[in-house]
Amino acid sequence: xxxxxxxxxxxxxxxxxxxxxxxxxxxxxxxxxxxxxxxxxxxxxxxxxxxxxxxxxxxxxxxxxxxxxxxxxxxxxxxxxxxxxxxxxxxxxxxxxxxxxxxxxxxxxxxxxxxxxxxxxxxxxxxxxxxxxxxxxxxxxxxxxxxxxxxxxx
Numbered sequence: 001x002x003x004x005x006x007x008x009x010x011x012x013x014x015x016x017x018x019x020x021x022x023x024x025x026x027x028x029x030x031x032x033x034x035x036x037x038x039x040x041x042x043x044x045x046x047x048x049x050x051x052x053x054x055x056x057x058x059x060x061x062x063x064x065x066x067x068x069x070x071x072x073x074x075x076x077x078x079x080x081x082x083x084x085x086x087x088x089x090x091x092x093x094x095x096x097x098x099x100x101x102x103x104x105x106x107x108x109x110x111x112x113x114x115x116x117x118x119x120x121x122x123x124x125x126x127x128x129x130x131x132x133x134x135x136x137x138x139x140x141x142x143x144x145x146x147x148x149x150x151x152x153x154x
């Protein structure tokens with residue numbers, strides 16, 4: 001099964017949406033393999049958003065991401081990266097479809113509730129950035145046979 005990283009941004013933390021969003025992921029059948037609360041700092045944000053460091057909006061992004069603690073989570077499941085991205089919706093909450101996390105909880109491009117890994121390479125790097133190997137658990141819930149058919153398990 002594939003692993004992906006999500007970050008509950010300060011906008012999710014401050015507005016009290018974390019529980020509702022975790023429920024959506026679990027109802028979809030995704031497995032929580034790692035979870036912790038942390039305060040992001042400039043060093044980790046510059047690494048995580050290296051592709052945006054030279055953009056004029058980066059200082060605002062960094063300030064927004066350090067406004068409160070965040071929750072980072074590793075989710076696991078069949079095609080987890082794509083499943084989470086579809087559930088998350090478009091980056092700009094005003095453009096995200098109703099029923100998606102951002103479509104239901106965000107009206108902003110920056111204060112958009114959640115980060116989700118974009119591809120397998122990013123997911124692997126991001127999980128490694130935020131979790132030590134011993135913080136990731138490859139457990140299988142007993143109800144997994146009711147989530148995937150026997151032919152879908154890998």
